[in-house]
Amino acid sequence: MSLEGFARRAVEAAxxxxxxxxxxxxxxxxxRRVRVYAGEVESLSDAGAHGxxxxxxxxxxxxxxxxxxxSEDGVAEVARAAREAAELxxxxxxxxxxxxxxxxxxxxxxxxxxGGWTTERVVELALEVxxxxxxxxGVTQVENSVYSDAQGSVALxxxxxxxxSYGATQAWAYSSAFAGEGADLMTGLGVGMGRDPGxxxxxxxxxxxxxRALALVGARQPASRRCPVVLDAFVxxxxxxxxxxxxxADAVQRGRxxxxxxxxxxxxxxxxxxxxxxxxxxxxxxxxxxxxGTPTRSTPLIExxxxxxxxxxxxTARKAGHSSTGNAARGSYRAPPSxxxxxxxxxxxxxxxxxxxxxxxxxxxxxxxxxxxxxxNPVSGTFSVGASGRLIxxxxxxxxxxxxxxxxxxxxxxxxxxFVGSEAxxxxxxxxxxTPPLMVAEMAVSGS
Numbered sequence: 001m002s003l004e005g006f007a008r009r010a011v012e013a014a015x016x017x018x019x020x021x022x023x024x025x026x027x028x029x030x031x032r033r034v035r036v037y038a039g040e041v042e043s044l045s046d047a048g049a050h051g052x053x054x055x056x057x058x059x060x061x062x063x064x065x066x067x068x069x070x071s072e073d074g075v076a077e078v079a080r081a082a083r084e085a086a087e088l089x090x091x092x093x094x095x096x097x098x099x100x101x102x103x104x105x106x107x108x109x110x111x112x113x114x115g116g117w118t119t120e121r122v123v124e125l126a127l128e129v130x131x132x133x134x135x136x137x138g139v140t141q142v143e144n145s146v147y148s149d150a151q152g153s154v155a156l157x158x159x160x161x162x163x164x165s166y167g168a169t170q171a172w173a174y175s176s177a178f179a180g181e182g183a184d185l186m187t188g189l190g191v192g193m194g195r196d197p198g199x200x201x202x203x204x205x206x207x208x209x210x211x212r213a214l215a216l217v218g219a220r221q222p223a224s225r226r227c228p229v230v231l232d233a234f235v236x237x238x239x240x241x242x243x244x245x246x247x248x249a250d251a252v253q254r255g256r257x258x259x260x261x262x263x264x265x266x267x268x269x270x271x272x273x274x275x276x277x278x279x280x281x282x283x284x285x286x287x288x289x290x291x292x293g294t295p296t297r298s299t300p301l302i303e304x305x306x307x308x309x310x311x312x313x314x315x316t317a318r319k320a321g322h323s324s325t326g327n328a329a330r331g332s333y334r335a336p337p338s339x340x341x342x343x344x345x346x347x348x349x350x351x352x353x354x355x356x357x358x359x360x361x362x363x364x365x366x367x368x369x370x371x372x373x374x375x376x377n378p379v380s381g382t383f384s385v386g387a388s389g390r391l392i393x394x395x396x397x398x399x400x401x402x403x404x405x406x407x408x409x410x411x412x413x414x415x416x417x418x419f420v421g422s423e424a425x426x427x428x429x430x431x432x433x434x435t436p437p438l439m440v441a442e443m444a445v446s447g448s
Contacts, residue, residue, distance in 0.1 A: 003155035006070050010054050011157050013079035019056035022159045026052045027333050029152030034126040036145040053333035056082035061089040064336040098314035101162040103288035104295040108281040109168040111196035132206025133177045139210045145175040162293045171197045175206050179213035188212025219400035222447040228363035229443045230356050236438045237427035238372050247301050249316035250339040258381035267307045268414035273347040274302040283343035285432040291330035291337030299325045313339045346435040349420030356439045358395035365390045381410035405446040416441040
């Protein structure tokens, strides 16, 4: 039976058990993971999984259940459990299936080349990443080099006639290298991602890990100052991911977002433009429909300095009197849909990294932050996080620095973004984010 067939069976079982409405999400996937340590393969896993999640409604009460048994009896049991959970849930006038369903056209989610990559070939790719990191003079250790991939399909059916499915592939690799000795041991990370292993450049991934570590060798704590700060793409992605989470209509409606009651207000410099794009062909989180069956789309979040709106699923949209933006996210069949970002994309600017440093003059280039998600207050937006990187002196990259703290609040930081870099990349930190480096006009930097 097809995945849609299993999902249809689950919906029918939920209705037969007394549900007024229902939907079912069925998925199957295979994944591989290779970990290289000390130049040799330390572990190799090759796994498969499948399951069904059923959301059942009893009027305006919703219940959820999931399981891995896709037999007729197994699916029926999950459907009954979802309906029973709905009976026990609190009444919510905004609960229910989406008012709009359908699929957007998104090409290239599944690579036809993926199946040609045997386990032996991806093991060799992981070893190549590791060799590339180790080959750089000055690298004293490679903590690990990892290759991972996934190939899967999902189907969604609801009781109002929606039925659709899609498949996708992903491959990614990273390496973590060390340079220096003892207390001066510094680390660097290299990352690559694509739809199939052939889109990964093992030499570039390993080299990036090594070069980021080597750039910090000899780092010392600088004097405290207020100065321009250039955030590299890795760091910018972490901040953008957090900002994206704050545009969740659910967080806004619960009063847990710094953007609550600020729709339409000026919250950023006009140089910064951010959108959530669920239809980007090479976006890791792209899909033709969201976790409820609403078509995915591009939703501008910040343009011309203003907060244009929020991300909605069907429930938050009804509560706000808006339409869903196609942002009902599902991590897997084990959880019901909830508001989440797809691909957060920052429009690239015109300056390369060297030109951003030149504009900064005397400042700081931040290549790593620690504790961002625990160090940011989601309501006020204030943050104080540990960082490392390099000084910028007379517009040139200077001495490496560490044991510093950068502090501000997110809205002040957004308003101080003066220039956006031209070299955007996908970074899997804080979600699926594509961003270039950013130059912030001024931040407080605490050092010695």
